[in-house]
Amino acid sequence: MIDFNDKKQVAKAIQxxxxxxxxxxxxxxxxxxxxxxxxxxxAMIAPCYVSLAKDVLKGTGIQVASTxxxxxxxxxxxxxxxxxxxxxxTGVDQFDFPPNPGLLIGGEEKAYFEExxxxxxVAHASGVIVKSMxxxxxxxxxxxxxxxxxxxxxxxxxxxxxxxxxxxxxxATVEDVKILKENISLPCRVKVSGKVNSLEKMKMMFEAGAExxxxxxxxxxxxxxxGDPNAY
Numbered sequence: 477m478i479d480f481n482d483k484k485q486v487a488k489a490i491q492x493x494x495x496x497x498x499x500x501x502x503x504x505x506x507x508x509x510x511x512x513x514x515x516x517x518x519a520m521i522a523p524c525y526v527s528l529a530k531d532v533l534k535g536t537g538i539q540v541a542s543t544x545x546x547x548x549x550x551x552x553x554x555x556x557x558x559x560x561x562x563x564x565x566t567g568v569d570q571f572d573f574p575p576n577p578g579l580l581i582g583g584e585e586k587a588y589f590e591e592x593x594x595x596x597x598v599a600h601a602s603g604v605i606v607k608s609m610x611x612x613x614x615x616x617x618x619x620x621x622x623x624x625x626x627x628x629x630x631x632x633x634x635x636x637x638x639x640x641x642x643x644x645x646x647x648a649t650v651e652d653v654k655i656l657k658e659n660i661s662l663p664c665r666v667k668v669s670g671k672v673n674s675l676e677k678m679k680m681m682f683e684a685g686a687e688x689x690x691x692x693x694x695x696x697x698x699x700x701x702x703g704d705p706n707a708y
Contacts, residue, residue: 480679483698484515489678489687491541492694493520493669493708501528508532514698518570520690523559526566541607544573544595547642549611553591560598570605572636572667572690577614577644580623588623592630600631607634607667611644612652620652624659634688635660640670640708647671650684657685673703 478485492514494507504525511519511533518539519529529540544560545551551559556573563571573595579588592608599606610623620637627635637652638645646652648670656666668686672678673693681689693703 477682480675480682486675486678487514487694487698488517489682489689490514490516490694490697491518491520491667491688491690492516493690493692495520495522495543495546495708497522499525501525504528505532510695511538512536514695516694517688520572523563523566523568526563526568530567539569540567541570541572542568544571546572546574546609547639547645549574549576549644550578553594556591556595557598560595564599564602564604568604570607570633571599572607572609572639574609574611574639574644575623575627577611577623580619580626581614585622585626589626589630592627592632596631605633606631607636608632609636609639609669610656611639611646612637612655613646614644617655620655621659624656628660628664632664634665634667636667636669636690638670640690645670648677648681648686650680653681653684653686669708671705671708673697673705673707675700 518541520541523542545556608627635656648668666686667688668681669690672689672691675697692708696703
């Protein structure tokens with residue numbers, strides 16, 4: 477558990493996020509400036525800006541994180557792997573992706589697992605960290621447990637209850653974090669996203685078992701404020 481009285485430790489557990497489709501180059505540069513000001517663990521940005529972010533953040537120790545097949549999740553596995561290989565060429569350090577929830581819901585657990593396993597193999601071959609957004613908003617409790625178990629078995633580095641976006645997106649809850657934590661084992665760990673917009677909320681999630689947070693309210697968390705309740 478980090479020391480929540482130490483702003484530097486808190487910042488290093490935050491991936492400051494802006495993956496909005498309307499983000500401009502100017503907006504991206506401002507986002508990266510904020511990342512450098514607070515020394516966040518990573519800048520979580522859209523794939524189209526990974527190369528630029530790598531250049532801007534070079535030498536800062538701040539990682540560049542991005543997304544794969546987000547938010548729909550239902551591209552073919554070959555499409556996902558092709559996109560992943562292109563993203564790896566841009567120098568991405570880590571990425572979050574949603575495994576296809578329809579496979580799990582429909583009882584195609586083998587295909588659900590295989591998708592994650594192949595994505596992990598390609599990413600890990602290049603030293604890239606993989607985080608799965610399990611989109612709990614689509615799943616019942618047993619499916620949530622199974623999703624976490626299969627992700628861990630597939631070699632996923634970090635499991636996350638949701639992207640926090642769209643129909644399957646959902647706000648982070650202590651209960652969902654506990655489900656993740658109870659159904660994985662090291663080296664798999666828990667990241668949390670979805671309306672974690674204050675230091676108090678972040679602390680609650682970490683007490684439940686999370687170790688990393690993705691949020692657009694990074695500065696507000698550090699400053700002891702409350703972020704936009706409608707934001708990611």
